[in-house]
Structures are given as C-alpha cells and as structure tokens.
Amino acid sequence: MSGHTSSTQQSTAGERLLKNLFLVALCVMVLYPVVWVFKMAFTPSQGFSMSLNPIPENPSLANFEYLLTELPFFTWLFNSVVISLATTLVGVFLACTSAYALSRFRFPGRTTAMLSFLVTQMFPGVLMMIPLYLIMDWLGLLDHLLGLILVYSTTAIPFCVWMLKGYFDTIPIDLEEAAMMDGASTATIFWKVILPLSLPAVAVTALFSFMTAWNEFILAAVFMNRADNYTLPVGLQRLVGQFSTDWGYFAAGAILVSIPVVALFFALQKNLVGGLTAGGVKG
Amino acid sequence: MSGQASGRRGLVWLPVAALIIAGGFLAVAWSQGVADGEAYQARRAATIARGVAWVHVQEAMRVDDAGEGQTQRFVEALPEKVPGVREALVLKGVNYKAHSDAALVEQRLDVDSLAAKALYDDARRLKANVDKNAEERARNPALGYDPYPEVQIIPVEGGLQALAVAEDAGKYIGTARITTGPAPYRFELPWLVLLVALGLSALWLIVGGRLPTRPRIAVGVLALAGLTVAGSVTLPGWRNDLRRAQADGQAGTLAALDEAGLLAAQAPPWDPEEWADLDEDEQQEETARIEANALMPYLDRGLNGALEGRLVTIARANEGDDTRLEPPAGLPAGALMFAAEGRAVYFSGAAFDAAVVTDEADVRLWGIGFGVIGLLILLLGELGQLRRMGRAAVDHRGAYGYLSPAIVGMVVLVFIPVVYGIVLGFTQRTYNIIEFAGLTNYIEILTDFDLGDPTNFYFKLGVTLMWTILNVGLHVSIGLFLAVLLNDQMLKARGIYRVILIVPWAIPNYITALIWKGMFNKQFGAVNAFIEMMGGESLSWFQSFWPAFSTNLITNTWLGFPFMMVVCLGALQSIPSDLYEAAWVDGADRWQRFRRITLPLLMPAxxxxxxxxxxxxFNMFNIIYLVSGGAPNGATDILITDAYRWAFERDRYGYAAAYSTIIFLILLGFTLITNRITGATKGAFE
Structure with missing residues (x-):
C-alpha cells in the first residue's frame, strides 16, 4: 500500500501492455455471464436465439413488467425484507451482548462457549436441516416467517460473535475503567461506551446477517411450502427449469434481487475479508 | 456450627431430586394419557364406521331379515347411545343413504359447502381404492391383504372423522362416516410415585442429617434408584382410565346395534342390563363375542384383510400418492398412527380390540431418564458442585446475563438440532415411528463397496474430494496469479480490474448457480453458442458425468477465485518492499523472489x-443442487447434496442423519488436523 515503489516492482511498458490485455480479456470473461443475464432480462417473449451477442435484439421491459405485475414478486420481496431485517435485529443484538461478555469477562465456561460456537459451525447448515425441520414442525413454525427468522439469526450468531469479539478486544479497557470510576454500570458502559465505539464492526455484522438471510435458499425452500410464504430466492428458483420458458422472468428477478446485495457487498467488502479469515470456518 | 448448617442445607438435594423424578413421571403419565385417549378414539371411530358400513351392506344385500331401514335406525341411534359420536352418515354418490339427522336422508350433498366437497372427495378416493384392491387381488391371488386404504381417519376440528367403504365382494355400495368429539381421556395422577417421593423427602429431612455424608449419599442414591424403578415398572398401569370410556363406548355401540334390530338373532340375545352387571373383563369378552358374531362375517370377507399385524393402508393427502409400506417391526397389531399429512395409517388385525396401545419400553426410557437427572442432582448437590455452580452464576451474573440470550437461542436451534441429528443417525424412521437401530445406518453406509452405484458413500466421497481439491486448487492458483498481476503500482487501471474481478463474489451464489445453469442450457445457452462459433458440436452438458461435473466446477471456480484473490492481494501489499530490494541486490531472479519471499510471507494469510x-x-450445496442437480442420475452429487436427498427425497431421516454425522466428523477431523499443523486459530482464545 505504501506509496513509493521500488525499482524491483516496476514493470516495463511492454509487460504492462500484456498484463492489461490479459486482464481485459479476463474481465470480459468474468462479466459475460452478468451481461448475458441482462440480455435475457431485456429480451421479450422468453425466446432466445442461441447467440453470443450480448446486446438484446429488441430490448423491452416486458419481463420486468410481467414479474412485477403478474407474479407475486412483491409478496416474495416483502417476505425477504421482513425476514432479513428481523434476522439482522435479533442476530446483531444477540451477537453484541455475547461477544461483549466473551471479550470483557472471565468466567467459568468461557472457553467452552467459544469452542462450541466454533465447532457448531462445522455442522453444516444443510445437515442441521433434518433435525431443524423436525423441531420446527414440532414447534409449529414450519411455513412461518418467524421460523426462518429464528433459524437464520441463531445460525449467524457464531460468526458474528467471533467477528465482534475480535473488534471489542481491540477497544482499550482503560475507557471502561474510566467510565466505571465515574460510576457507570456495566449496562451503561456497554450501551454508551462500547457500542458507539464499535459501530463500524456492528455495521459489518449487521450487513453480514442481512446478506445471509437475503441470500439463503435451501432452508427457505424446505421450510416454506405455501407460495405466499416464499422468499425471493425460493420464488426465483421456482421460475427456472431445464426446459421451462421462464428464464426471462428469472433474469429480470435476478437483477432486481442482486442490485441491493451487490451494492452492500461493495460497501463492506474490505471489512468482510478480514472478518472472514479471522472468524474461522463457516459452512 | 457452620458445618452443621451446611449439612442441613445439603439435605434439600434428595427432596429436590425426588420431586423432579415424580414430576417427570407425572408429565409422562399425562402425555401418555393424551396419546392413548387419541388412539382409543381413532380406533373406536374406525370400528363404528366399519360397523355402519357393514350394516349398510347387510341391508343392501338383504343378507338377513332384519327389515328395511336398519342402517338408518342404527345411524340415528349412534349419537344418542355412544358417548362422543357427534354425527354418522352413509353416502352413495352425492346422496345421503342414511344420516343421524333424519331430515337429510336421501338428500343431496350441499354443493356449495367445502365440508361436503371434502366428504365427496374422500368417498371417491376410498371407492377408487376398492377397485384398485380388487385389481391387485385379481393380479396377485396370494396377496393376503388389501394394499389400498378402505378406512381413513382424519383429525378434524375438535375430534376425528372415520370413513369406511361399504362394499360387497368388490362391489361398491357406499361410504360410512363417523364424526366424533375430542378424545376422552381422564388423567390420573401417578399417586404412588408422588406419595413415595414426598414420604422419602420428609423422612430424609428428619433423619438424613444424622447420617455421615458418604453413607447418606449411598442411601440417597439407592432410594432414588428404587423410586425410579418402581415408577417405571408401574407407570403403564397408571395410564389414564380409558377402560370406563371403552366400556361406555362398547355398550353404546351394542345398544345402537340392538336398536337397529341387529342383535335380535344373537344367541343368547344381548341384554343391556345383564351386560352392565358384568365386571370389566367379562364385558370385554362378551363384547368381543358379540362383535365377532355380528360383524366378523363381513370382516372375514376382508374389508381390510383382517390379518395379523399387516399394514393395510396408508393414504396421503396428495392425490395419487398412495404408498405401500411394510409395517415396521415390533408394531403392535391394530396400531394406528398418523402419517405426515394428517391422514391415518391403519394397521388392522386387532381392529376390534380397543385395548390401549402404548409402547411401554418408551415409557420406561423416559422414567429412567428422569431418574438419571434426579441422581445427578443428588450427587452434584451433595458433593457441593451445584452450590459452586450456583455461586459462579451469582458471581459472574453480569457475564452470564449478557451471554444468556444467545446461548438460549443457540441451545434450542443449534445444539439441540446437532445432538438430535446425531441421535437420529442411530434410528430408523417410518412416518411417526422412530425406532432405535443401533449402528445399522453406519454399517450400511460404510460397508457398501458397490462403487458402480452413484449413491454409494465411497463413490460420493471420491467425487467430493475431487470436487474440493480441484476447486480449491483452481481458486488459489487463479487468485494468486491475479493478485501478483494486480500488485503492480504502475498498472493504472488496477482499481477497476479489482472491482470487476470481485463481482462474482458479490452476486448471491444461488443466482450465480442459476445463471450458469442457463449458460449451459443446450438450446439457448451461451456456452454452446461459443462452442458452435468455434466450429464444435453443441453438447448436452447434463447427460454424462464429466461434462456435468465440469459445469459445477466452472461455476464454482467463477464464483470462488475472487475470495482468494482478495486475500492474496491483501497479504501481498503488506510485504515490505525492502525485502524485494535486498533480494534484487543479491541477484535473485523473479522466480526466486516469488519462491523465497512472496510465497512464505503469503502463507499466514x-x-x-x-x-x-x-x-x-466441501459443503457447497447450492452450486451442485442448482447447476447439475446431481445429473446424470445423482452421479455428480457430493456428500452433502446426497445427504439432503436421503432425507428429503428418499425419506430416510435416520440414514441421512448418520450420513451427516459422518460428514461432520470428516470436517471436524480435517479442521483439528490442519489447526494442529498450522495453529490457525492460535491466540483467538486469549
């Protein structure tokens, strides 16, 4: 990152030209599928001629119109938004409090708690589905938004806890001691000192929880049976079949669904990388 | 002084443990009571429905001379005579042939009523089953039972509905339906255990303090063990008192049959007053005799093939999804269970024996479980552990307070499912019946070496390992290569390249998967278009293993390399440039610099x-499931998608859970080993 470059890291103009050519070609390859989705989305009538040309022949908004007016897109959107926001709220609250406890207190069972957070991450989500399905059935939460909210926020906890704990650890304890000297209680310190200082980390955690819930597909597909309970991923997946002709609607939906997450992703990607590698393993 | 005080306080543990055990038995007795009541009710409803069907057949076929309208008389008498019966009717086509509400006889169904439509649909399904059974029996004369349901029990608001087909030698005559109220159960407190527990506690508080600690613990353990054993042995005997309800129900049915003139021909004739004087066992015998005389001729013709313990039916709510099942081993004859969709599964054989069926082993297991909890409390309490734990909880209440919301959530939705999943791996499950199966699932998974079968575990493991290694190898090499390319201060557009190259990571991976599935589409996919442009043949990507595997691999590489690239880029930028300068001064060439400086310094990241x-x-479910979907024939499934299919497509929860546990163990082993070698999480616990 340092501004000055050494002679060893400099490259000749010819090398740079080659590099640029290669990278441009690679970028085209990487972007092609995205462009292809745009082409499908703006090509009306669900009919695609097989061609590599990325520009739609008769561009139209028919797919978007159909998606928004004929399909229950707004129902799916509503479900996804409700589930993702609630997951974020519940998940971040739970993660903040327990990360604070793990970072600031020494108590019996602390190491066990941290280790078990780590180990459960290895029991992959899909495998928890069988018992979760039975438990949700038993609790009567199948086909309920609440069921998914609870599952998403708890499964996101371990990752968020590890990430937040790492951040809390970097906040100097002197601040708290000073506050304590002034007579502040632990709760006051937590709410008034620690949380405001950790806002960047909390924001990343919140965005991570939101994206997890927004993007999750398979649990939603298994738990939600009624079409008016589908989330966006499930709804979109139902539009796609090997010989089905609904690809245009899918493409239109994919664009609408991806724009907010891609934007969020680019906003927080720098922070996410550090958290991911430090936070351990998530299946 | 203080020693004595703490000794006194130590005395509370046995009473606490004893009350927990007693409370546990209470809960078990209550839930068993509810379950037994429901089983009883369902059985009774099915019996009466079949009785009505039988009477209607008798009348229609003029088998005896009981006279006209006997079905109607029987049906009308039922709600009045049999406690719990709310409505009875016989339907043929769209007309009521008999109805407990006499005004409705020979009336048409109300076409606008959803309830009437459900009745019509159910009746039609059962009628179709009569035909299917006749066909099956004609095709296979050795078949000892009717494979399709002719009796169906559905829970409805506040009770049950039982439907039975009235048929004569394969000829459909009508459908009888009985609607009952809620299940009768009278919950009896397990007085004995409660009294023993209370007595034990009182005695303990009075004399326990005189014993030295060690003998006292030994006596306490023995007392609690005795309490548990006594409770478990006698618990089934305290099930709710259904016998009275049962006798009332039987008397009512007999009275209704009598009302319809159907018992007149009995020898000796049925006399309600005489019957009422019999004791319970004699009433049972008498009822069985009469029912056998009156109803068995019909059963013998095989309404449901009255064979011991044979599973007769299972009807699911989805049309056309009638499934034939062998009954699970050890299922009591005449058992009835509710299938997933709320339709009843009916095992005939002891259809008229309304004895309550409860799995006593299950009850004992619960009892023993509570006993173990009680013993633990006693031991931990007496040894002072509980007080220490309590003190820790008080001392660190702040920390535990902050931690508890997350822990509660994790326990309910993560730890319990994980443990439940592991336990499920030792069971086999058929609808609502879960049986302990020991290591059967594991043995079946691990000892099957038929590698030609695409669902074979070792084949799947091979595919998964190949999948993981190829992917990670590609991600790392592409990512590292690009990172080195981009780590060039002279490259003006590197910021733009970086942003473009991480786009695949930003897109939700299920969308990526579906996009690539479209790209590989045979008719309009861009990949085939590209191949044709280059002069090749377009390919059916999902018809054989390698092309299908490549679709997954290409998709996952596309979406996976940006992560590695970003990680490498970050690490590269943190390598101080003087190292390179020094190496350059020493005359190291580019490869040497990469090999000796870059690579070692990249390793920690x-x-x-x-x-x-x-x-x-290893666990990349979405890509496999959405891109190739396991095509062809499940061959490209990896372990995790196959575990999913075992559970949700092949309906073998136990097997799938064992599968999942194996995957979990593989990953746990992998992480532990790599952690040991690299110390990757070292310092995280500080």
Missing amino acids: LVPAVIVGAVWT
Whole structure:
C-alpha cells in the first residue's frame, strides 16, 4: 500500500501492455455471464436465439413488467425484507451482548462457549436441516416467517460473535475503567461506551446477517411450502427449469434481487475479508 | 456450627431430586394419557364406521331379515347411545343413504359447502381404492391383504372423522362416516410415585442429617434408584382410565346395534342390563363375542384383510400418492398412527380390540431418564458442585446475563438440532415411528463397496474430494496469479480490474448457480453458442458425468477465485518492499523472489483462507443442487447434496442423519488436523 515503489516492482511498458490485455480479456470473461443475464432480462417473449451477442435484439421491459405485475414478486420481496431485517435485529443484538461478555469477562465456561460456537459451525447448515425441520414442525413454525427468522439469526450468531469479539478486544479497557470510576454500570458502559465505539464492526455484522438471510435458499425452500410464504430466492428458483420458458422472468428477478446485495457487498467488502479469515470456518 | 448448617442445607438435594423424578413421571403419565385417549378414539371411530358400513351392506344385500331401514335406525341411534359420536352418515354418490339427522336422508350433498366437497372427495378416493384392491387381488391371488386404504381417519376440528367403504365382494355400495368429539381421556395422577417421593423427602429431612455424608449419599442414591424403578415398572398401569370410556363406548355401540334390530338373532340375545352387571373383563369378552358374531362375517370377507399385524393402508393427502409400506417391526397389531399429512395409517388385525396401545419400553426410557437427572442432582448437590455452580452464576451474573440470550437461542436451534441429528443417525424412521437401530445406518453406509452405484458413500466421497481439491486448487492458483498481476503500482487501471474481478463474489451464489445453469442450457445457452462459433458440436452438458461435473466446477471456480484473490492481494501489499530490494541486490531472479519471499510471507494469510475455502467447498450445496442437480442420475452429487436427498427425497431421516454425522466428523477431523499443523486459530482464545 505504501506509496513509493521500488525499482524491483516496476514493470516495463511492454509487460504492462500484456498484463492489461490479459486482464481485459479476463474481465470480459468474468462479466459475460452478468451481461448475458441482462440480455435475457431485456429480451421479450422468453425466446432466445442461441447467440453470443450480448446486446438484446429488441430490448423491452416486458419481463420486468410481467414479474412485477403478474407474479407475486412483491409478496416474495416483502417476505425477504421482513425476514432479513428481523434476522439482522435479533442476530446483531444477540451477537453484541455475547461477544461483549466473551471479550470483557472471565468466567467459568468461557472457553467452552467459544469452542462450541466454533465447532457448531462445522455442522453444516444443510445437515442441521433434518433435525431443524423436525423441531420446527414440532414447534409449529414450519411455513412461518418467524421460523426462518429464528433459524437464520441463531445460525449467524457464531460468526458474528467471533467477528465482534475480535473488534471489542481491540477497544482499550482503560475507557471502561474510566467510565466505571465515574460510576457507570456495566449496562451503561456497554450501551454508551462500547457500542458507539464499535459501530463500524456492528455495521459489518449487521450487513453480514442481512446478506445471509437475503441470500439463503435451501432452508427457505424446505421450510416454506405455501407460495405466499416464499422468499425471493425460493420464488426465483421456482421460475427456472431445464426446459421451462421462464428464464426471462428469472433474469429480470435476478437483477432486481442482486442490485441491493451487490451494492452492500461493495460497501463492506474490505471489512468482510478480514472478518472472514479471522472468524474461522463457516459452512 | 457452620458445618452443621451446611449439612442441613445439603439435605434439600434428595427432596429436590425426588420431586423432579415424580414430576417427570407425572408429565409422562399425562402425555401418555393424551396419546392413548387419541388412539382409543381413532380406533373406536374406525370400528363404528366399519360397523355402519357393514350394516349398510347387510341391508343392501338383504343378507338377513332384519327389515328395511336398519342402517338408518342404527345411524340415528349412534349419537344418542355412544358417548362422543357427534354425527354418522352413509353416502352413495352425492346422496345421503342414511344420516343421524333424519331430515337429510336421501338428500343431496350441499354443493356449495367445502365440508361436503371434502366428504365427496374422500368417498371417491376410498371407492377408487376398492377397485384398485380388487385389481391387485385379481393380479396377485396370494396377496393376503388389501394394499389400498378402505378406512381413513382424519383429525378434524375438535375430534376425528372415520370413513369406511361399504362394499360387497368388490362391489361398491357406499361410504360410512363417523364424526366424533375430542378424545376422552381422564388423567390420573401417578399417586404412588408422588406419595413415595414426598414420604422419602420428609423422612430424609428428619433423619438424613444424622447420617455421615458418604453413607447418606449411598442411601440417597439407592432410594432414588428404587423410586425410579418402581415408577417405571408401574407407570403403564397408571395410564389414564380409558377402560370406563371403552366400556361406555362398547355398550353404546351394542345398544345402537340392538336398536337397529341387529342383535335380535344373537344367541343368547344381548341384554343391556345383564351386560352392565358384568365386571370389566367379562364385558370385554362378551363384547368381543358379540362383535365377532355380528360383524366378523363381513370382516372375514376382508374389508381390510383382517390379518395379523399387516399394514393395510396408508393414504396421503396428495392425490395419487398412495404408498405401500411394510409395517415396521415390533408394531403392535391394530396400531394406528398418523402419517405426515394428517391422514391415518391403519394397521388392522386387532381392529376390534380397543385395548390401549402404548409402547411401554418408551415409557420406561423416559422414567429412567428422569431418574438419571434426579441422581445427578443428588450427587452434584451433595458433593457441593451445584452450590459452586450456583455461586459462579451469582458471581459472574453480569457475564452470564449478557451471554444468556444467545446461548438460549443457540441451545434450542443449534445444539439441540446437532445432538438430535446425531441421535437420529442411530434410528430408523417410518412416518411417526422412530425406532432405535443401533449402528445399522453406519454399517450400511460404510460397508457398501458397490462403487458402480452413484449413491454409494465411497463413490460420493471420491467425487467430493475431487470436487474440493480441484476447486480449491483452481481458486488459489487463479487468485494468486491475479493478485501478483494486480500488485503492480504502475498498472493504472488496477482499481477497476479489482472491482470487476470481485463481482462474482458479490452476486448471491444461488443466482450465480442459476445463471450458469442457463449458460449451459443446450438450446439457448451461451456456452454452446461459443462452442458452435468455434466450429464444435453443441453438447448436452447434463447427460454424462464429466461434462456435468465440469459445469459445477466452472461455476464454482467463477464464483470462488475472487475470495482468494482478495486475500492474496491483501497479504501481498503488506510485504515490505525492502525485502524485494535486498533480494534484487543479491541477484535473485523473479522466480526466486516469488519462491523465497512472496510465497512464505503469503502463507499466514493463505493457509486459513485455504482451510475455510476447503470447508466451504466441501459443503457447497447450492452450486451442485442448482447447476447439475446431481445429473446424470445423482452421479455428480457430493456428500452433502446426497445427504439432503436421503432425507428429503428418499425419506430416510435416520440414514441421512448418520450420513451427516459422518460428514461432520470428516470436517471436524480435517479442521483439528490442519489447526494442529498450522495453529490457525492460535491466540483467538486469549
């Protein structure tokens, strides 16, 4: 990152030209599928001629119109938004409090708690589905938004806890001691000192929880049976079949669904990388 | 003084443990009571429905001379005579042939009523089953039972509905339906255990303090063990008192049959008053005799093939999804259970024996479980552990307070499912019946070496390992290569390249998967278009293993390399440039500099990323499930998608759970080993 470059890291103009050519070609390859989705989305009538040309022949908004007016897109959107926001709220609250406890207190069972957070991450989500399905059935939460909210926020906890704990650890304890000297209680310190200082980390955690819930597909597909309970991923997946002709609607939906997450992703990607590698393993 | 005080306080543990055990038995007795009541009710409803069907057949076929309208008389008498019966009717086509509400006889169904439509649909389904059974029996004369349901029991608001087909030698005559109220159960407190527990506690508080600690603990353990054993042995005997309800129900049915003139021909004739004087066992015998005389001729013709313990029917709510099942081993004859969709599964054989069926082993297991909890409390309490734990909880209440919301959530939705999943791996499950199966699932998974079968475990393991290694290898090499390219201060557009190259990571991976599924589409996919442009043949990507595997691999590489690239880029930028300068001064060439400086310094960042990436890829469900979908024939499924299919497509929860546990163990082993070698999480616990 340092501004000055050494002679060893400099490259000749010819090398740079080659590099640029290669990278441009690679970028085209990487972007092609995205462009292809745009082409499908703006090509009306669900009919695609097989061609590599990325520009739609008769561009139209028919797919978007159909998606928004004929399909229950707004129902799916509503479900996804409700589930993702609630997951974020519940998940971040739970993660903040327990990360604070793990970072600031020494108590019996602390190491066990941290280790078990780590180990459960290895029991992959899909495998928890069988018992979760039975438990949700038993609790009567199948086909309920609440069921998914609870599952998403708890499964996101371990990752968020590890990430937040790492951040809390970097906040100097002197601040708290000073506050304590002034007579502040632990709760006051937590709410008034620690949380405001950790806002960047909390924001990343919140965005991570939101994206997890927004993007999750398979649990939603298994738990939600009624079409008016589908989330966006499930709804979109139902539009796609090997010989089905609904690809245009899918493409239109994919664009609408991806724009907010891609934007969020680019906003927080720098922070996410550090958290991911430090936070351990998530299946 | 203080020693004595703490000794006194130590005395509370046995009473606490004893009350917990007693409370546990209370809960078990209550839930068993509810379950037994429901089983009883369902059985009774089915019996009466079949009785009505039988009477209607008798009348229609003029088998005896009981006279006209006997069905109607019987049906009308039922709600009045049999406690719990709310409505009875016989339907043929769209007309009521008999109805407990006499005004409705020979009336048409109300076409606008949803309830009437449900009745019509159910009746039609059962009628179709009569035909199917006749066909099956004609095709296979050795078949000892009717494979399709002719009796159906559905829970409805506040009770049950039982439907039975009235048929004569394969000829459909009508459908009888009985609607009952809620299940009768009278919950009896397990007085004995409660009294013993209370007595024991009182005695303990009075004399327990005189014993030295060790003998006292021994006596306490023995007392609690005795309490548990006594409770478990006698518990089934305290089930709710259904016998009275049962006798009332039987008397009512007999009275209704009598009302319809159907018992007149009995020898000796049925006399309600005489019957009422019999004791319970004699009433049972008498009822069985009469029912056998009156109803058995019909059963013998095989309404449901009255064979011991044979599963007769299972009807699911989805049309056309009638499934034939062998009854699970050990299922009591005449048992009835509710299938997943709320339709009843009916095992005939002891259809008229309304004895309550409860799995006593199950009850004992619960009792023993509570006993173990009680013993633990006693031991931990007496040894002072509980007080220490309590003190820790008080001392660190702040920390536990902050931690508890997350812990509660994790326990309910993560730990319990994980443990439940592991336990499920030792069971086999058929609808609502879960049986302990020991290591059967594991043995079946691990000892099957038929590698030609695409669902074979070792084949799947091979595919998964190949999938993981190829992916991680590609991600790391592409990512590292690009990072080195981009780590060039002279490259003006590197910021733009970086942003473009991480786009695949930003897109939700299920969308990526579906996009690539479209790209590989035979008719309009861009990949085939590209191949044709280059002069090749377009390919059916999902018809054989390698092309299908490549679709998954290409998709996952597209979406996976940006992560490694970003990780490498970050690490590269943190390598101080003087190192390179020094190496350059020493005359190291480019490869040597990469080999000796870049690579070693990348390792601390790269190793955890590779471990995480390997675990992710190993479990990459979405790509496999959505791109190739396991095509062809499940061959490209990896372990995790196959576990999913075992559970949700092949309906073998136990097997799938064992499968999942094996995957979990593989990953746990992998992480522990790599952690040991690299120390990747070292310092995280500080």
